Amino acid sequence: MSTTLENIVRGHMVAYLVGRVITCPVAGTVLDARTAVAFTDADGDPAYVVSPEAWAAIKTNPTARAYFEGTHGFTLPEN
Numbered sequence: 001m002s003t004t005l006e007n008i009v010r011g012h013m014v015a016y017l018v019g020r021v022i023t024c025p026v027a028g029t030v031l032d033a034r035t036a037v038a039f040t041d042a043d044g045d046p047a048y049v050v051s052p053e054a055w056a057a058i059k060t061n062p063t064a065r066a067y068f069e070g071t072h073g074f075t076l077p078e079n
Helices: 004-019 052-059 062-071
Strands: 037-040 046-050
Touching: 004 037, 004 046, 037 052, 046 052, 052 062
Parallel strands: none
Antiparallel strands: 037 046
């Protein structure tokens, strides 16, 4: 993100996604908008959120990464 406004909008979008889902669809744990890991869509907007624990499992699993990147077209975080 390059501007403060973009950061604010992204934060609100993540909070909205967390509010809609409430629990992580992968790990089943309660999501927190401050720590949730957001996957972005083709436009670069947050489109899917998972818990940090779920992200730790996904980022080391090539099958899971391929599922989210290939099947759903999400861009996953670098870290």
